[in-house]
Amino acid sequence: MKRVIAAIALAAAALPFGAAQAQDAIELHGASQFGDEHAFTKALVKFEELVGDCYDGDVTFVLHKNSELGLEKDYFNFMSQGVSVDYAIVSPSHMSTYSKMAPLMDMPFLFRDIDHWNKVLEQDGLAPIAEDVSKRADVELIGYAGGGTRNLIVNRPVRTMEDLKGLPMRVMGAPIQTRIFDAVNAAPSVIAYDEVYNAIQTGVIDAAENEAAGIEQMKFYEVGPHISKTQHAITVRPIGFSGKTMRRLPEALQACVREAGAEAGKYGREIESTQDSEKLKAMEEKGLLTTYDFEEREKLLELAEPVKRAYAEELGATETLERINAIQ
Known part of the structure; x- marks a missing residue:
């Protein structure tokens, strides 16, 4: 046994200095569904840069882009298992298998406006959800990107509650979406995303809802050129890191990762919220669509509140909702 140990020691001593040091090198793998120009990818690159600036040791990053490692739901499962992906930006809906509180982050009318959204994220208003995700999925939420504002895409102007009443519109499949838009007196129905354009074009529905990037990508302005600025949702897209x-x-x-996550999330929010408003403005300037302020937005918030509270109670997140509402 002594001869074996001695042989190992001699072999290690014979290694070049760099090879010996490589044993201490740390390699972390990230994933993004998108290419270099997307806000999520840019936020993750910023995260890598910030960690590198903060940490004195040997750490390298490999960012797998353009869905090379699958989709966001895959990334979250990988992070939970501690394999393949160490960090990624993931929609809260993909966390719901582990944490029933997580979808609260995507609930319509959770935030009063952009200013409230920013303050909630800056003041750690989502901390109880992050703690639940960490406990149940073993994924830390180290920062919050996002910032796309969702509005109504309509085939006619919608400015008031009377205009909204009975409006046939497409919503996403999550039940809270239907419940919220029922509460504000629209007529929601679940339709597959790739069928929305034809559904508006053929009169099956008169409206849908999305953020500027989706409107541009899917050319929804061709069938729904009237954008009602209900601002009913502002996206939250957490940066997750495998526990x-x-x-x-x-x-x-670890300290550098957490610090960089918070800063990269803020950077991502600035990019996406700026891009969102710029895209909408550019489409309007090109004459592709017309935007309208929704004149009775306070009424929307009032009607949505009981549904929000009931949903939060179902999720065991009543205190979290109260915490968010209390932030001024």
Whole structure:
């Protein structure tokens, strides 16, 4: 046995300095469904840069882009298992298998406006949800990107509650979407995303809802050129980091990862919220669509509140909703 140990020691001593040091090198893998120009990818690149600036040790990053490692739901499962993906931006809906509180982050009318949204994220208003996700999925939410504002896409102007009454519109499949738009007196129905254009064109529905990037990508302005600025949702897209990976890192690197996550999330929010407003403005300037302020938005918030509270109670997140509402 002594001869074996001695042989190993001699072999290690014979290695070049760089190869010996490589044993201490740390390689972290990230994933994005999108290419270099997307806000999510840019936020993750910023995260890598910030960690590199903060940490004195040897750490490298490999960012897998353009869905190379699958979709967001796959990334979250990988992070939970501690394999393949160490960090990624993931929609809250993909966390719901683990944490029933997570979808609260995507609930319509959760935020009063952009200013409230920013303050909630800056003041850690979502901390109880992050704690639940960490406990149940073993994924830390180290920052919050997002910032796309969702509005109504309509084939006629909608400015008031009377205009909205009975409006046949498409909503996403989550039940809270239907319940919220029922509460504000629209007529919601679930339709597949790739069928929305034809559904408006053929009169099956008169409206849908989306953010500027979706309107542009799917050319919804061709069938729904009237954008009613209900601002009913402002997206939250957490930066997740595998808990299993985190615990394997040196304490100094853990601190840098958490600090960089918060800063990269803020950077991502600035990019996406700016891009969102710029895209909408550009389409309007080109004559592709017309935007309208919804004149009775306070009424929308009032009608949505009881549904929000009931939903939060179902999720065990009543205190979290109260915490968010209390932030001024």
